[in-house]
Amino acid sequence: MIDYIIRLMPSMLSGLQTTLEIFAITLIVSIPLGILVAIGRQSKIKPLVAVLQVYIWVMRGTPLLLQIVFIFFGLPIIGITFDRYPAALIAFILNYAAYFGEIFRGGIESIDKGQYDAAKVLGFTPAKTFKRIILPQMIKIVLPSIANEVITLVKDTALVYVVGLGELLRAGKIASNRDASLTPLVMVGVLYLVLTALLTVVFQKLEEKYAYYQ
Amino acid sequence: MSRNLKRNLIVALILVLGILSLVGCSNNNEEAKQEDSFEKLKEQGYITMGVDDTFAPMGFRDEKGEIVGFDIDLANEVSKRIGLDIKIQQIDWTMKETELNSGNIDVIWNGYSITDERKEKVAFSQPYLENRQVIVTLADTDINAKQDLAGKKVAAQNQSSAVEAMETEPELVAAFDGGEPVLFDTNNEAFMDLEAKRVDAVVADEVLAKYYIKQRGAERFKILEEDFGEEEYGIGFRKQDVKLLEAIDKALDDMKADGTYDEICQKWFAE
Known part of the structure; x- marks a missing residue:
């Protein structure tokens, strides 16, 4: 049994690598993009707000799997062709930026309007107000919701199988088919759990760091 | 409905229509x-x-x-x-x-x-390569012919030719428990369901079924003599x-x- 697990490890780890890559890149790009979406939703430019509303509606209103299929198989029809990897990444980033955008918007809106007035009186520019006053408080408020999304993202990465990318779950399924055994799938489950445990600890530390008023 | 909201909705609608028409007009690329x-x-x-x-x-x-x-x-x-x-x-x-x-x-x-x-x-x-769509059951069932599948749960891989082969016999499929086969992403999942006894039979490519059975122990399964037809790869x-x-x-x-x-x-x- 132990032998078998050790023999499975290399293919699992290579699957895990793809999973982690998709996870990390999606996170790194979609969080800043989400902040921009949230700021854009507060904008006074009405068409921009309308566009963002449609964007969020589409991204939250259709399955992520469908979005990946659409970007990889659908866009080439109108002459936009991406490789498998970028197509999957774009779908993930657009989808997650929409969710993060809504979380950040909730965070921004929960901050008392009086703080904007106070900042103005003190001579802060709007940009500086956002960066120095709103953003730090917002991060504190949204951390638990972000942690939720991030953990969902770990598991959502499994969807890239649809464009033929081999990630962790796929590696498990391949081994499971080859050896007619459930062990590889159990291993996959354990690896996901380890990832989630690590993330949970990271977010706990972050929450502690931002809990400066308690 | 406030005027602003109405205007936003109209703008949104125009955008959606715009995207749809873009997709619609693009079929002329296909000739290439x-x-x-x-x-x-x-x-x-x-x-x-x-x-x-x-x-x-x-x-x-x-x-x-x-x-x-x-x-x-x-x-x-x-x-x-x-x-x-x-x-x-x-x-x-x-x-x-x-x-x-x-x-x-x-x-x-x-x-x-x-x-x-x-x-x-x-x-x-x-x-x-020649292939048959065989019916696999556990060794100890009373399913011995195709007709015995009536009232039973039958599994296959989604989008596989096993599904198409079964559809050539619509009356039999309609008689399955549930009125249709249970479809899985992979054959392996179909076989695991068979072993868990939630389905009574799996229809799959002979080549693949034999491989699976060999891995799991041939004595635990049987392949019926009747099949859902021969086919070729x-x-x-x-x-x-x-x-x-x-x-x-x-x-x-x-x-x-x-x-x-x-x-x-x-x-x-x-x-």
């Missing part, structure tokens, strides 16, 4: 794809072969992560004879024809059964890719004639 791509493939020096890398023993990954299997050996031999390298691309089996027609892969070659429905979507090479091409199809057909002919084909068969299917 109707050409035979053989010259282009020769220039790039390789063809891309679409494989479901979970499909043992036809094409699957060994423990080192390398794709191996009967189809892979066959393809490598063909590659030498037609002077084009073969690049293997793993695909999701339910998307195979879409992958082919959008040009992401050039051939579907992975235990791909020749069926009438598929013939409408792709062009097939000559058949290169072929290689799927885009309909316009006549030259590539002919080149590969010729290579297969030569391999059958000089014994290379039999060697590869021996390697994978020796009893």
Whole structure:
């Protein structure tokens, strides 16, 4: 049994690598993009707000799997062709930026309007107000919701199988088919759990760091 | 409804319509794809072969992560004879024809059964392996003939030719428990469900069923004598890719004639 697990490890780890890559890149790009979406939703430019509303509606209103299929198989029809990897990444980033955008918007809106007035009186520019006053408080408020999304993202990465990318779950399924055994799938489950445990600890530390008023 | 909200909704609607019409007008690109791509493939020096890398023993990954299997050996031999390298691309089996027609892969070659429905979507090479759609049950059931499947739960792989084979007998399918087969993403899942006794039978390619049964212990299963028909594996091409199809057909002919084909068969299917 132990032998078998050790023999499975290399293919699992290579699957895990793809999973982690998709996870990390999606996170790194979609969080800043989400902040921009949230700021854009507060904008006074009405068409921009309308566009963002449609964007969020589409991204939250259709399955992520469908979005990946659409970007990889659908866009080439109108002459936009991406490789498998970028197509999957774009779908993930657009989808997650929409969710993060809504979380950040909730965070921004929960901050008392009086703080904007106070900042103005003190001579802060709007940009500086956002960066120095709103953003730090917002991060504190949204951390638990972000942690939720991030953990969902770990598991959502499994969807890239649809464009033929081999990630962790796929590696498990391949081994499971080859050896007619459930062990590889159990291993996959354990690896996901380890990832989630690590993330949970990271977010706990972050929450502690931002809990400066308690 | 406030005026602002109304205006926003109108703007949004216009945007959606705009995107839809963009998609709608774009079909004129497709004509470019109707050409035979053989010259282009020769220039790039390789063809891309679409494989479901979970499909043992036809094409699957060994423990080192390398794709191996009967189809892979066959393809490598063909590659030498037609002077084009073969690049293997793993695909999701339910998307195979879409992958082919959008040009992401050039051939579907992975235990791909020749069926009438598929013939409408792709062009097939000559058949290169015979196969049956067999009915597998656990060894200790009272299912001994096809008619015994009435009132039972029957599983198969989604989008596989097993499903199509069953549909040729609609009355029998309607008599299944649930009125239709239970569909799984992979055959392996169908067999696991059989072992868990949630389904009573699995319909699958004989080649694949035998592989699975061998892995799990042949004494625990039985394959019924009756089946859902014989069929053959072929290689799927885009309909316009006549030259590539002919080149590969010729290579297969030569391999059958000089014994290379039999060697590869021996390697994978020796009893």
